[in-house]
Amino acid sequence: MNKADTFEFYRRLAEANPAPETELAWRNPFTLLVAVALSAQATDVSVNKATGALFDLADTPEKMLALGEERVRGHIKTIGLFNTKAKNVIALSRALIDLHGGEVPRSREALEALPGVGRKTANVVLNVAFGEATIAVDTHIFRVGNRTGLAPGKTPLAVELKLEKATPAPFRLHAHHWLILHGRYICKARTPECWRCPVVDLCRYKPKTPEPKRAQRVPTEPAA
Known part of the structure; x- marks a missing residue:
């Protein structure tokens, strides 16, 4: 993914969720x-x-x-x-x-x-906890980095280092959360929900997953 697409990738994730937070409960x-x-x-x-x-x-x-x-x-x-x-x-x-x-x-x-x-x-x-611009690569971020072409790598460390290099400065602090939430709720492991993905046109994944067909109700005849 080139620099312009990478910037737009993060810009859209940021627009959808300006202040992402961890979903783990913590107190200190x-x-x-x-x-x-x-x-x-x-x-x-x-x-x-x-x-x-x-x-x-x-x-x-x-x-x-x-x-x-x-x-x-x-x-x-x-x-x-x-x-x-x-x-x-x-x-x-x-x-x-x-x-x-x-x-x-x-x-x-x-x-x-x-x-x-x-x-x-x-x-x-x-x-x-400390507001440092680190990127923790879990299974979700590893998948998103590879699948989208944002930061392909064979190991979590390789993906982390590529993300650190590729992620524009304005997005470094929240990059971890944007990517993990994207992987958790949209770019899922088995069936990515490409039809509702905000960065679908920037993603290198093919083929894109189509929206599931909704079950149609079969009309019943009125009782005689």
Whole structure:
């Protein structure tokens, strides 16, 4: 996708949603970090259902550590990989206390050093909590980048680096959210809804998915 089309691509997404936000529920940088870590291989909806009561009890590393692994596990047992994730939540809480005075660090390197935190999670926290123009490539953004021709790449890191290079400065801060929401609700994995896509003419995906035919009602004869 050339520079002009890339700019127009983002301009239209921005016009449709000027101030996009994460769909994960969070209260402070720590709860955001936990929520994003829990969202791996899980939906935001399922994470939000589990973390509401959890964050009522523990919204700081100290409170989470005091809560303990068993009780954390009980709160998140409806989320995939909950055993491993409960261990990581406790371990990262302890690491935040021991290494960062209970505060969430503001560097990617420090975040990635925490248990259960990868590059994607670190980028989300940097973007959402601290307002940095990072782009976290999940399955949705990976698909959109490749399918549209915006930033094709064989790995999430390759797509991320291409997006960082291609995304015009005015759109860098919100690019992550525009792309993930576009992939989640329009440019879906199995059946992209091309008929209602605001950037359909800029997209390199072929063939475009036609609008589903609506079922027609068969008229019935009036009763005699």
